[in-house]
Amino acid sequence: MSSPAVALDKDRSLADAIDYMKKEQISRIVATQNGRVAGILTEKDIARELGSLHAYRLVPGRLHISSVMTSDPISVAPEVMVKRAAELMLDHDVSGLPVMDGPKLVGIVTKMDFAKICLDYEDVYVGQVMQASPTTVSPGDRVIHARKLLLEEEILALPVIEGRSLIGIVTARDVAMKLAAFQEVVPDKYKSERIRNLLVGDIMTQPPTTIRTDTKLPEAARVMLKKRFSGLPVENLDGELIGLLTKTELTEVARERL
Numbered sequence: 309m310s311s312p313a314v315a316l317d318k319d320r321s322l323a324d325a326i327d328y329m330k331k332e333q334i335s336r337i338v339a340t341q342n343g344r345v346a347g348i349l350t351e352k353d354i355a356r357e358l359g360s361l362h363a364y365r366l367v368p369g370r371l372h373i374s375s376v377m378t379s380d381p382i383s384v385a386p387e388v389m390v391k392r393a394a395e396l397m398l399d400h401d402v403s404g405l406p407v408m409d410g411p412k413l414v415g416i417v418t419k420m421d422f423a424k425i426c427l428d429y430e431d432v433y434v435g436q437v438m439q440a441s442p443t444t445v446s447p448g449d450r451v452i453h454a455r456k457l458l459l460e461e462e463i464l465a466l467p468v469i470e471g472r473s474l475i476g477i478v479t480a481r482d483v484a485m486k487l488a489a490f491q492e493v494v495p496d497k498y499k500s501e502r503i504r505n506l507l508v509g510d511i512m513t514q515p516p517t518t519i520r521t522d523t524k525l526p527e528a529a530r531v532m533l534k535k536r537f538s539g540l541p542v543e544n545l546d547g548e549l550i551g552l553l554t555k556t557e558l559t560e561v562a563r564e565r566l
Contacts, residue, residue: 435521447509465539
């Protein structure tokens with residue numbers, strides 16, 4: 309597990325949580341009330357809230373963590389087997405579990421932690437475990453479309469294709485952080501129009517870091533751990549995008565091997 313977990317009182321502002329996420333390079337924060345776990349806030353929660361119509365005029369500084377977080381998150385005890393933690397995350401479509409020793413928060417286990425386990429699997433190649441034919445977007449697609457795909461289809465990353473070329477990648481972090489920045493600097497009367505017309509090409513990470521089907525899984529896992537990437541586009545030997553490797557696949561491999 310990752311220990312200690314970053315925790316903030318649920319009544320702190322969303323802007324404070326976003327600042328902590330950027331500073332600590334993390335994807336989630338545990339929300340507390342009177343020292344007890346009350347919820348968990350993720351980048352997807354932020355993207356969901358700040359991209360909704362009713363939030364267009366609410367800057368992160370005027371929102372509280374409690375209004376955005378997922379309440380009563382699934383948690384595990386320190387003695388729970390790692391395989392069981394993987395099963396819980398995959399079965400419930402969550403990427404992190406607070407680790408509780410009785411009422412006390414002692415850490416958090418995330419899908420990214422399973423990348424550490426995959427460092428030992430030298431016999432596994434990316435092409436064997438990747439998502440084939442991943443969902444993609446184009447740089448001219450609207451961010452609200454990419455946001456919908458990420459949230460409704462439980463996608464961790466969207467490769468960005470222009471013509472037949474891979475030119476970028478978009479994740480929930482990109483959407484959340486860009487929308488947060490927009491909310492802070494764009495005047496209220498322009499927010500609705502600007503957000504609706506914000507394009508994928510404006511927020512994508514480029515150029516994307518890629519791997520190949522013949523890359524060994526430990527090499528891919530090391531890249532994801534070092535860069536804190538949720539997903540890596542996978543190309544064949546001819547440089548054509550044919551798949552996507554995410555921390556979900558790493559969790560699935562770990563579950564099967566443990």
